[in-house]
Amino acid sequence: MNKMTKLPAAKLLMTIGLMLTATLAVAHPGHGEHVSNGFLSGLLHPLMGLDHLLAMGAIGFWSIRQNTTMKRGTPLFVVGGMIAGAGLAWAGVSLAGIETGIAMSVLLVGVLIATLAKLPTAVGGTLVALFMVAHGYAHGTEMTQGSSLLLYMAGFVVATLAITFVGRGLGTMMLKADNRITRALGGVVAVIGGVLAAG
Numbered sequence: 001m002n003k004m005t006k007l008p009a010a011k012l013l014m015t016i017g018l019m020l021t022a023t024l025a026v027a028h029p030g031h032g033e034h035v036s037n038g039f040l041s042g043l044l045h046p047l048m049g050l051d052h053l054l055a056m057g058a059i060g061f062w063s064i065r066q067n068t069t070m071k072r073g074t075p076l077f078v079v080g081g082m083i084a085g086a087g088l089a090w091a092g093v094s095l096a097g098i099e100t101g102i103a104m105s106v107l108l109v110g111v112l113i114a115t116l117a118k119l120p121t122a123v124g125g126t127l128v129a130l131f132m133v134a135h136g137y138a139h140g141t142e143m144t145q146g147s148s149l150l151l152y153m154a155g156f157v158v159a160t161l162a163i164t165f166v167g168r169g170l171g172t173m174m175l176k177a178d179n180r181i182t183r184a185l186g187g188v189v190a191v192i193g194g195v196l197a198a199g
Helices: 003-025 039-048 050-063 068-090 098-114 121-141 149-174 179-198
Strands: none
Touching (some): 039 050, 050 068, 050 149, 068 121, 068 149, 098 179
16 A cells, blocks of 8 residues: 555544544533524534434434334434433433433443344333433533523424434445444444443
């Protein structure tokens, strides 16, 4: 491999590293004046956090290999959990360990993908909803002061569904690929979740 081949690869790796660093640095927007009130603030919050992106995308990815009811119901479980979590935050309910819970959701979904686990709808749906309660609680506590509650909620619901369906699309594409690739992707997500939990 000559120097000309190595250089673009090095630049690509550096770019990816910088993107991940930037994403982590603004993982929870909503505190700055640059985020407008209401819908836009709610829309950006899930999109700017690596933990949120991975969890929702990975859940969508994992859901494609589940039974028909679970596959169809996953978006509802995701949104239901998110709204329930945000509702708890807005009601003033104090929940400890939310950031750890969010990181653990990334880790556990990664494990589910890596093991190609198939769960009954009652178990899978409950698990997904519980994961999303932690994410929704974080969204609820970090709502910009003065924002419209309904517009903010609409924003994060739209973003959540978009991320979940992107994950589902990727999961559908991977059905035709070697299962080892899917297992590897799940392993990467699990490792990132572990790093987030440890940090």
